[in-house]
Amino acid sequence: MTASLPNLPFLETVPRFLFLTGKGGVGKTSLACAAAVVLAGQGKRVLLTSTDPASNVGQVFGTTVGNAITAVPGVPGLDALEIDPQQAADAYRAAIIDPVRDVLPVPELSAMTEQLSGACTTEIASFNEFTSLLADETSTAAYDHVLFDTAPTGHTLRLLQLPGEWTTYLSDGKGDVSCLGPVAGLDRLRHDYAGALAALTDPARTRLVIVTRPQRSAIAEAARTYAELRALGMSDAHLVVNGVMPTYAVTPPGHDVLLDAIRARETAALAAVPDDLAALPRTTVPLLAFNTVGVPALRHLLDGVDGFDGATMTPVGDEIPSLAEDFTSLRRLVDDFEADGNGLVMCMGKGGVGKTTVAAALALELATRGHEVLLTTTDPAAHLTETLQADVAHLTVERIDPERAIAEYRDRVMAGKGKALDDAGRAALAEDLRSPCTDEVAVFQQFSHVVFRARKQFVVLDTAPTGHTLLLLDATGSYHREITRQMGDGPRFVTPLMRLQDPSRTKVVIVTLPETTPVLEARELRDDLARAGITPWAWVVNASLTAAAPTSPFLRARARAESPSLASVARLCDRVAVLPMLAHEPVGAPALSELTATPALTPTTQETS
Template sequence: MKLNITPYLFFTGKGGVGKTSLACATAVTLSDEGKRVLLISTDPASNLKEVLETGIADTVTPVNGTDNLFAVNIDPEQAAGEYRNRAIEPLKGLLPDHEIAKMREELSGACTTEIAAFDEFTRYVTDKRKSANGSGNPDSGNPAPGNGSPDKNAREGRPASDASETEAEADFDVVIFDTAPTGHTLRLLELPAAWSDYIEKNPDGASCIGPSSALKTNKERYERVVKQLRDPEATTVYLVSRPDASALKEADRSSAELRELGLSNQNLLINGYFEPLDREDPFARNMQEMADLALAGMPDSLRKMPAQTFPLRPYNILGLERLRSVFQTPDSSNLNANAVADTGRDATASLDKLIADLTADRDHGLVMTMGKGGVGKTAMAVTIALKLAQKGHPVHLTTTDPAAHIDDQLGSAAELPENLTIGRIDPKKEKKEYIEKVIASKSGSMSQENLRLLREDLESPCTEEVAVFQAFSKSIQQARRKFVVIDTAPTGHTLLLLDTTGSYHKEVLRNTQLSKDRMKTPFMYLQDQNFARILLVTLPETTPITEAAKLQSDLRRAGIQPWGWIANQSLAATGVSDPLLRQRAAEEVPLLEEIKERHSENVYSVPFIAESKIPKKLFELKSETT
């Protein structure tokens, strides 16, 4: 195994680049070598269960088929629930019931969920040193080997480093973090500094995470965690990328932002590099040429990093056997060269059919692309917006993704139609504008000192949540007179935004005197399928389909019914002769049929495109409805 191994390993990068596969493969390999390993997912849309074929919960669980590997999911919602209880329980009996209820409602937002998830995350990173007999020894000078899950005391609020630990929960040689897509991960790692700064300015104040004086008891632990993450002898960050320009650009951007946070020990992992077995297949040759072009043009900062390349496999990386193959040389002798890729087009429709269906009975409305990171939501949103505009409809295209890539995709599109406008809901920009608007509205009625205090209070990180929601609501309102296409963030981040939208909806209903028939909140617009067409974007692979189905279930519980599914980057819908690609295509066919039979009547298939100009190529695709 060639990877640089320190006590803490972070796998991060753009959605869909294979972070989970490489994190799990590393964990399994280290475990096979005799190391005691803890694998933690900080992704709200975790798929460790599918990859490891083990039921992974929010407690440390042994992985089936291994002796030294354990795994755990940090469930943001459960962490938030426990966090609320810890904040509220000491106040019961001291405050009236209506104040307790109000406090619980204030602690129900996405901001609380994020800080609670971080609070849980910190319990797995300590500054303990390990002596020869296994006891903590801060003076040993060796990097911390990491610690396992907190016990009951830690879950009740005491720092993990102060809590007693059972043998099964402690003394891990390596702790591996399979993180959420980049934007979510950066937000997670920025939280300690953001909250420390806020607490220093508001020592007696309160926020969406409860009284800041209570949070201050954890400040030293947060600082210890940050110190460990910044220690190159303790922590290694693996930037995972596909060999394509967009993913490499995201890795470069992530690298710079992580260095600003002090995480400088970084390595680059190029995942899924394809070398044709059939040099006569033009599609296969084009795939390799595009990968080589992207790698040749990668930013200098990435080029200077220690790097390792992993080849594209003829199958999805699921289960221990396939995970163990990741660090082995591929064997092409057992490929099924006669694999028949029946496209399954009788079960799916084309992208042009999607546009026809979206405009069959209306000339305005909301279209939202949702799904797991890396499935092509942005490319789909850009292409849908372009095609709607081509048909003469006024269209506004925007994104709620902190790691927005609309500009990257539009840069490869044809000349933009005049009836297409482009926007972006930038969290930092929205927060700044929101603060200035509030200050301006109060400037005539408050003293300068009170305005200063108000501004300090508004600098709370949870103000960003409110500002983004307001911008999102404005986009929804625009869809009453034109088509608005929204490219959403990866699943977990989107659900947090929808949770805020739902909380606002409940608050409005609780305080209004109007009947539901005479009012419509943003949440009610999302529930109206005649107005909002939610499109779940997936890849024809097991894990993305499972994730999309999970997202659909979450949306349905909230009364939001997805309108259709898009199976993106389908090799089964592409003519290929290369045996490796044909085997991958053959594995897609039953999955495409599964989507149609189990998940949605409206299924649209988009062929895999081995070109850099993806939106332009999609824009030019001829209708192929069957």
């Protein structure tokens, strides 16, 4: 056990496994790295493991960390490991296919390879490595603590829910082939999955650390996460509120309208923390005026939380680097949409970057110009009507309901394919429809319908967080390949993937924040889209302090810290719109219209936006 640490409740009497989770962009990686440094500084042997497909643990430490345990320079006792999803998937696929490559007919091998080539299989392969660290403690016997920097919330929940689901699924498997591989050959994994679930739900071995920001949406997501994980059986939980505006930065009030507004929003959000979260032990970590990259910065992040000395740590200087001349505005993007006519606009990105806000602003501006617009989402956590807060002429708002889509899909398959089966066959089919990979297929069918509606109107799609979106696109690719095989050289056809790959029909807009981790994950998304033959049409950098031109020394220091991220985005795409951080939340039609009101980025409009 670890000795008590003042001001850091989540690091008091730490069990062997520490599991950090939360909405994308809340600072899990920085906190996981900082916590690992603190524990190693007490003489503990620590392994920091990332299960995030877009991990940047190595970048935070300023070293190369890969899919092998690596010592972190400058921190004795600390090792790090980044699970490489693609490498894990390749090895997983080979382990299943290679033994039967010379036995099965080519068509069956092709079908198996197809089944094991999707994003779902990649997730499963990563999960296998994750479970081995939990279930087989001999593999981590050299360490006092193992810290997990998890993927964004949606992905994490899938990983954590799988042990229980798969234990049942494997018990009842009849030799089917799924994205897990041939079920009959997976019985040996039951022990690992059961062991992982036992470790996760044992408070003597595992602590859940829910990381959030002092923001309404992030806290709401944290509450949903805690409810689901508590239902899973994870009872030892702590709350960390990261990035709280330090007191010294807002003294005296009135110095900077934007800073005062941010602090007021934070205070209101923290006062409204749901009771379940409020009852948890809480650690508050102040916002730093610089990026937490490198061991010295990480040590400072959790050193003397209550006695944070802003005066000595805030960089000096008044100048904020200018935005690149070729950056554009959201209004100019809408001009280009309008010029090209009806089509699909897909706002994509990790959770917490403002996809819903950007999608709503784009749809509102198109509708205001008299176009018929459908604004819809595949994100179960999105709240489009709350964002708009008004009925707008020419604008229809819908939501793809995953639960209803799944229920309708199962009923349809049972009524069709199951009609000709006997009782045993229907039972097997029903079991297959409850497997972990069915849900995305069900949602995809409704997604495909939305894609084709864009032939006659503008459709703005607020997608789910990146992990779910890629599963949808993977399903699109599988559908495309199947239709291509069936149609052969027959009649002409257009599949959803073909529409997504055609920039005259679909404009993919990647939304990010001017911070290291969001930009890194957005770049990973761009690379994944490229493998599907899809090229992003534009990027939107949301909530930029550089574009807001603040007057507070603290916010100006934070604006300077955006420079590397903005420069990185400029290198990744030729069409980039930068949105300023607003003094009020972009909720309601008038506030959303502000985001598309300015035709260009100038210092004057930045300050008044």
